Amino acid sequence: MNAPQPIEKTARKFMSGNEAVAQAARDAGCSVASAYPGTPSTEILEFIAAYPDIYTEWSINEKVSLEVAIGASLAGSRALCAMKHVGVNVASDALMTQTLIGAVGGLVLVVADDVGLSSSQNEQDSRYWGRFAHIPVLEPSDAQEAYEMTRLAFSLSEQFDVPVMVRLTTRICHVKGVVVNSPVEAYERKNFTKDPARYVMVPGNARKRIPLMMARDQKLSQASEAHPLNRIESGSEDCVGFVTSGAAYFHVKEAYPDAPVFKLGFSHPAPIEKIREFAATVAKLVVVEEVEPLLETELRAAGITLYGKDVLPRIGELAPQVLTPCIDKLLGKPCQDTLIETTGLFPRPPTLCVACPHLGIYYCLSHIKNTIIAGDIGCYTLGAGHPWNALDTTISMGASLSVAQGIDKGRSEADQNKNVLAVIGDSTFMHMGMQGLLDITYNQGNVTVLLLDNRAVGMTGGQNAPSSGLNIHGEPTMQVDFRKLCEALGVKPERIHEVNPYELPTLFKALREEVKIKEPSVIITNQPCVLTERYSKLPPLKVDEDRCTGCSNCLDVGCPAILVQRRETVIKPNGREKQLAFVNIDTAVCTGCNLCTNTCAPDAIIPAFNIDKINAVEVI
Amino acid sequence: MTAKKNSAAGNTGVVTNILVVGIGGQGIMTAADVLSQAALALGYDVKKTEVAGMAQRGGVVTSHVRFGEKVFSPAIRPGDTDMMIAFEPAEALRWQSHLKPGAVAMVNDYPLKPPVVSIGLYDYPEAPLVQLAQSSVKLHHFNAGEAAIELGDRRLVNSIMLGAIADHLPFPPDILEQALLNRFQRKGEALTVLNRQAFTLGRRAFNKNNYSETA
Ligand code: SF4
Ligand code: SF4
Numbered sequence: 028m029n030a031p032q033p034i035e036k037t038a039r040k041f042m043s044g045n046e047a048v049a050q051a052a053r054d055a056g057c058s059v060a061s062a063y064p065g066t067p068s069t070e071i072l073e074f075i076a077a078y079p080d081i082y083t084e085w086s087i088n089e090k091v092s093l094e095v096a097i098g099a100s101l102a103g104s105r106a107l108c109a110m111k112h113v114g115v116n117v118a119s120d121a122l123m124t125q126t127l128i129g130a131v132g133g134l135v136l137v138v139a140d141d142v143g144l145s146s147s148q149n150e151q152d153s154r155y156w157g158r159f160a161h162i163p164v165l166e167p168s169d170a171q172e173a174y175e176m177t178r179l180a181f182s183l184s185e186q187f188d189v190p191v192m193v194r195l196t197t198r199i200c201h202v203k204g205v206v207v208n209s210p211v212e213a214y215e216r217k218n219f220t221k222d223p224a225r226y227v228m229v230p231g232n233a234r235k236r237i238p239l240m241m242a243r244d245q246k247l248s249q250a251s252e253a254h255p256l257n258r259i260e261s262g263s264e265d266c267v268g269f270v271t272s273g274a275a276y277f278h279v280k281e282a283y284p285d286a287p288v289f290k291l292g293f294s295h296p297a298p299i300e301k302i303r304e305f306a307a308t309v310a311k312l313v314v315v316e317e318v319e320p321l322l323e324t325e326l327r328a329a330g331i332t333l334y335g336k337d338v339l340p341r342i343g344e345l346a347p348q349v350l351t352p353c354i355d356k357l358l359g360k361p362c363q364d365t366l367i368e369t370t371g372l373f374p375r376p377p378t379l380c381v382a383c384p385h386l387g388i389y390y391c392l393s394h395i396k397n398t399i400i401a402g403d404i405g406c407y408t409l410g411a412g413h414p415w416n417a418l419d420t421t422i423s424m425g426a427s428l429s430v431a432q433g434i435d436k437g438r439s440e441a442d443q444n445k446n447v448l449a450v451i452g453d454s455t456f457m458h459m460g461m462q463g464l465l466d467i468t469y470n471q472g473n474v475t476v477l478l479l480d481n482r483a484v485g486m487t488g489g490q491n492a493p494s495s496g497l498n499i500h501g502e503p504t505m506q507v508d509f510r511k512l513c514e515a516l517g518v519k520p521e522r523i524h525e526v527n528p529y530e531l532p533t534l535f536k537a538l539r540e541e542v543k544i545k546e547p548s549v550i551i552t553n554q555p556c557v558l559t560e561r562y563s564k565l566p567p568l569k570v571d572e573d574r575c576t577g578c579s580n581c582l583d584v585g586c587p588a589i590l591v592q593r594r595e596t597v598i599k600p601n602g603r604e605k606q607l608a609f610v611n612i613d614t615a616v617c618t619g620c621n622l623c624t625n626t627c628a629p630d631a632i633i634p635a636f637n638i639d640k641i642n643a644v645e646v647i
Numbered sequence: 648m649t650a651k652k653n654s655a656a657g658n659t660g661v662v663t664n665i666l667v668v669g670i671g672g673q674g675i676m677t678a679a680d681v682l683s684q685a686a687l688a689l690g691y692d693v694k695k696t697e698v699a700g701m702a703q704r705g706g707v708v709t710s711h712v713r714f715g716e717k718v719f720s721p722a723i724r725p726g727d728t729d730m731m732i733a734f735e736p737a738e739a740l741r742w743q744s745h746l747k748p749g750a751v752a753m754v755n756d757y758p759l760k761p762p763v764v765s766i767g768l769y770d771y772p773e774a775p776l777v778q779l780a781q782s783s784v785k786l787h788h789f790n791a792g793e794a795a796i797e798l799g800d801r802r803l804v805n806s807i808m809l810g811a812i813a814d815h816l817p818f819p820p821d822i823l824e825q826a827l828l829n830r831f832q833r834k835g836e837a838l839t840v841l842n843r844q845a846f847t848l849g850r851r852a853f854n855k856n857n858y859s860e861t862a
Binding site: 347 | 762766
């Protein structure tokens with residue numbers, strides 16, 4: 028291969044879409060940024076937090092986060108708020124009013140859709156929120172465009188007096204590509220000007236803003252029709268042309284490099300007339316959009332003939348291997364079956380970490396009979412998996428408590444003797460769970476709440492929250508006292524227990540006691556997430572082969588460091604067959620948390636002696 | 648008809664597709680990043696994507712690295728992978744169908760069995776690499792896991808695997824080594840030396856020139 032000549036390093040940066048958004052915010056003179064962590068958007072705020080001139084915060088949920096950005100915008104600063112798709116549902120109450128108020132300093136809402144559900148409870152198309160809230164939507168296709176469009180979003184916001192949404196998808200957020208930056212802008216903050224007729228949305232005032240919003244829609248449509256972000260790329264192919272946006276644009280270019288393409292960057296309001304002209308130039312027009320047939324419906328309603336979700340899949344990414352067979356079929360070309368042969372291999376689902384403080388909880392829950400357990404969003408969702416199989420529901424952030432309350436109040440006669448539990452983590456509890464607990468105490472539900480405080484937002488990588496006592500920069504701040512908080516929310520002091528989740532007997536005792544008592548109770552666990560610096564390792568353990576009876580009890584803990592060495596089938600004196608599994612411990616990863624020793628009757632789990640071999644070299 | 652059904656690169660010239668696979672926590676993303684940085688230093692257009700999120704908790708992780716004069720889609724099409732770096736043997740097998748005939752597969756054959764295997768729900772394949780060796784890929788494998796532990800830390804497996812692939816890339820191995828060492832510039836001499844050792848160890852294990860046996 029002929030390697031191109033090396034070019035000057037500084038001209039090009041290799042960045043993810045999330046990193047590019049952060050850099051764009053900095054370069055545009057943004058001074059306030061807020062978010063609640065959520066895959067795939069988390070890193071946006073982590074990158075912005077590295078710029079000392081921008082005030083950043085992990086807010087306790089997306090609604091609060093957007094409201095902080097709104098406040099900053101009204102005060103005259105450029106402000107950015109980032110969230111994942113489901114976060115917009117939470118923030119939508121503020122968003123739907125802010126659209127009437129508009130923006131003073133540029134107000135940018137960056138939303139990352141998890142197309143293909145790499146780690147979310149649903150797949151959802153946030154572009155609907157743009158239409159619903161009457162705000163413009165910009166859709167970058169890669170990191171370079173994420174950079175450019177985020178910068179543009181701030182000025183569009185000020186120009187049209189409107190919050191602007193930048194819609195990303197996982198393939199933008201987490202894809203690294205070459206990014207060229209443009210010069211930094213010195214944005215001059217405005218001052219706060221009192222204007223209650225505009226900022227106080229009582230019905231009388233709001234009513235007057237609606238016609239203004241409609242007029243704004245008109246102007247935005249005109250801007251979109253003329254905007255260079257909505258462009259036609261001509262091609263030599265004459266049987267098909269595409270209308271596309273976001274990550275799907277590159278998938279189309281990869282699969283059909285010679286086809287004419289209408290690329291949408293300013294996708295709402297859609298440039299319908301410009302697309303109509305384009306449609307007249309191609310034999311078959313296909314709208315390629317991830318996830319919903321949103322633009323397709325709009326264009327059809329405008330009388331444009333096209334193909335869309337009738338030939339393309341409704342779910343997941345529209346990668347080249349997905350597009351090609353669908354489009355070839357439409358064009359009447361012979362198409363190859365791109366079905367990937369399955370290997371018949373075992374699945375490797377995500378699981379709780381080695382020594383995770385939640386292991387003990389799930390071990391106990393899987394050993395307590397007669398339960399209905401409502402789960403929540405976050406690492407503890409993994410408790411639904413093997414070996415614990417300990418969750419019965421997972422709906423949305425903070426839902427465990429209120430769902431448990433509903434199960435308690437709605438259960439049939441037959442379920443009366445069941446124990447209803449809710450499992451929730453610390454940051455989730457603060458995000459949306461507190462209200463659920465208040466509902467339980469106020470309405471006297473018979474629910475035992477397990478509040479698993481690992482002092483971090485674990486699932487997204489251990490970010491700080493009020494439970495950690497540290498802010499986004501790792502600087503000390505107040506630390507929430509969950510015992511006092513639960514008490515304040517109406518739980519009786521004697522019904523609140525704080526336990527060390529590595530001490531199984533104490534945990535069992537607290538659980539057995541509380542499920543019997545027919546009133547609201549909370550069990551708080553108090554050990555840090557193993558991914559954070561707060562977690563300190565102990566010398567590892569190993570299994571004494573001579574003492575191990577193969578009972579496999581320790582495997583029920585679910586710690587990934589415990590591995591089966593060999594299996595045996597024995598016939599017991601009563602004639603029954605019994606499966607034995609002899610284990611060992613991967614001492615290189617065991618952190619000596621001692622949880623598994625609780626489960627081993629013959630005391631076969633002992634300290635590993637090669638402790639001096641364990642050193643703390645930092646590597647990549 | 649100009650649509651190219653199976654072209655790796657569309658009409659954009661040659662694109663090299665590298666798939667890095669393994670398990671959450673093994674440093675797959677970092678390895679892919681180092682590869683990308685090397686290609687970037689040479690002036691290529693580079694795209695790198697990954698499956699993240701829940702995968703970081705011990706699940707399957709893959710990272711796609713694509714470079715060439717112009718790269719469109721960040722994701723490699725199944726069957727278009729030129730090179731695979733696999734950090735675990737069963738994971739190497741899992742992605743077999745994504746390889747081009749004749750692709751290079753560089754595999755760490757140190758197995759990592761997940762809890763679903765430990766508790767007896769599924770079997771770990773008996774000899775995962777035998778199946779891979781029977782296909783038309785150029786399979787190279789060695790126990791990088793052991794080597795890393797012997798060198799001082801299992802996380803060194805990353806640098807060892809990068810060393811192992813260095814002589815198979817369409818650019819000089821020193822470029823990759825430099826990209827790797829750039830990571831440690833701020834972290835001190837000791838780490839740089841250690842990772843250079845790991846890289847060299849990997850290269851020695853699989854230098855094309857004195858390489859004679861396949862699986
Ligand atoms: S002590 Fe047991 S449970 Fe804890 S990390 Fe080690 S193997 Fe896992
Ligand atoms: S609990 Fe103890 S005896 Fe039973 S399998 Fe585990 S190590 Fe062996």
